[in-house]
Amino acid sequence: MLPLDKVRIFKERLASRPVICSVRSEEGLREVLSFQDPRCVFLLGFSIQDVVRSVSSLTSRGHMPFVHMDLVEGLKSDQSGIRYLVDNARPWGIISTHKGVIEIAKGMGLMTVLRVFLLDSDALRKGRSMVSSVKPDFLEVLPGVAVVGMERTRLSDLGCPIIAGGLVDSPSQVQVILSRGVLGVSSSERSLW
Numbered sequence: 001m002l003p004l005d006k007v008r009i010f011k012e013r014l015a016s017r018p019v020i021c022s023v024r025s026e027e028g029l030r031e032v033l034s035f036q037d038p039r040c041v042f043l044l045g046f047s048i049q050d051v052v053r054s055v056s057s058l059t060s061r062g063h064m065p066f067v068h069m070d071l072v073e074g075l076k077s078d079q080s081g082i083r084y085l086v087d088n089a090r091p092w093g094i095i096s097t098h099k100g101v102i103e104i105a106k107g108m109g110l111m112t113v114l115r116v117f118l119l120d121s122d123a124l125r126k127g128r129s130m131v132s133s134v135k136p137d138f139l140e141v142l143p144g145v146a147v148v149g150m151e152r153t154r155l156s157d158l159g160c161p162i163i164a165g166g167l168v169d170s171p172s173q174v175q176v177i178l179s180r181g182v183l184g185v186s187s188s189e190r191s192l193w
Contacts, residue, residue: 006092006111007111007137009064010093010111010137011161011183013038013064014040014183015183017037017040018174018178018183018184019184019185019186019187019192019193020039020040020042020163020165020185020186020187021039021041021042021193022044022165022186022188023042023043023044023054023188024044024045024188026050028190029043029054029057029058031193032058032193033057033061033063035061035063035193038062038063038064039063039064039193040064040066040184041058041063041064041065041066042065042068042095042113042165042186043065043066043067043068043091044068044071044188045071045072045073046067046071046073047072047073047074048073048074048075048084049074051067051085051089052088052089055090055091056089056090064092065091066091066092066093066094066095066111067085067089067091067095068094068095068096068115069082069085069094069096069098069101069105070095070096070097070101072085077096077098077101078104082094082101082104082105082108086108086109091110092110093105093110093112093113093137094110094112094113095112095113095114095140096112096113096114096115097115097116097117099114099130099134102114102134102136106135111137111138112134112136112137112138113136113137113139113140114130114134114136114140114160115139115140115142115165116130116139116140116141116142117141117142117143118141118142118146124154124158127139127141128158131158131159131160132159135160136160137160138161138162138163138183139158139162140162140164140165140186141155141158141163141164142166143165143166143167144164144165144167144168144173144177144185144186144187145166145167145168145177146164147162147164147177148173148176148177148180150180151180152179155180155181155182156181161183162181162182162183163182163183163184163185163186164177164182164184164185164186165185165186165187166186168185168187169187169189169191169192170192171192173185174187174192
């Protein structure tokens, strides 16, 4: 079971810095490592070797790294792969679009972010059902700009704290998204970090 302190700390960090640094390259990683104040960080698309090194570097500087399990090169998103990540990298949590990955990670004491793509109202219904079934710590909805046109009550019906990500590239978009009750916005747009 996940210590409630980790979830509380993550939420507090988002309250003070609501933009999550979505890192896709070594250059982006170096930029985040240069920040003096700790950030929430999503690592997307690194190799297994780079993930272990990156998580260690980020953690040692007080950042809260999450690894997108579906995108790690050379690491299978199964029990053994997640165990390897926990034993060798020790991230704060994982991100995945797969129910089974979220369940395994929860069982290993990691924070979990279930990622869903809101393409239409059917995808919204399926996302709500998946949240109800797997009970992730957070739900990341993509694209984040889809949240701009959604009612706050419709988002709260998803049954989980929400992060929005994807296609968000301006401070005004971030503000509108946060006004919908979303806790944070993940973005690879470095000017928002």
